[in-house]
Amino acid sequence: MVKEFERAGFTIVQMANLIPVAKTVGSNRIVPTISIPYPLGDPATTKEEQWKLRYYRVGVALDSLTTDIKEQTVFKVKI
Numbered sequence: 001m002v003k004e005f006e007r008a009g010f011t012i013v014q015m016a017n018l019i020p021v022a023k024t025v026g027s028n029r030i031v032p033t034i035s036i037p038y039p040l041g042d043p044a045t046t047k048e049e050q051w052k053l054r055y056y057r058v059g060v061a062l063d064s065l066t067t068d069i070k071e072q073t074v075f076k077v078k079i
Helices: 002-007 019-024 047-065
Strands: 014-016 029-032
Touching: 014 019, 019 029, 029 047
Parallel strands: 014 029
Antiparallel strands: none
16 A cells, blocks of 8 residues: 555655564555554553653654655664
8 A cells, every 4th residue: 555655656654563564565664663552652651751752753754754765764763
């Protein structure tokens, strides 16, 4: 599905915790997430910390949309 969107001219970023799967399906821009049930948060943390995690990772994803790449790229996120 990602490849079809990109062929149509849309830049796509996939946020995924299973990076090998994202690579296999052909995602070009990949931003790692935290876990399967909570990709952008950690229920063991406070709401403020969860908000910071989400804000940061979505920011990385948005930045990746404007980054010129030549091959599949996994963008770095700080833990």
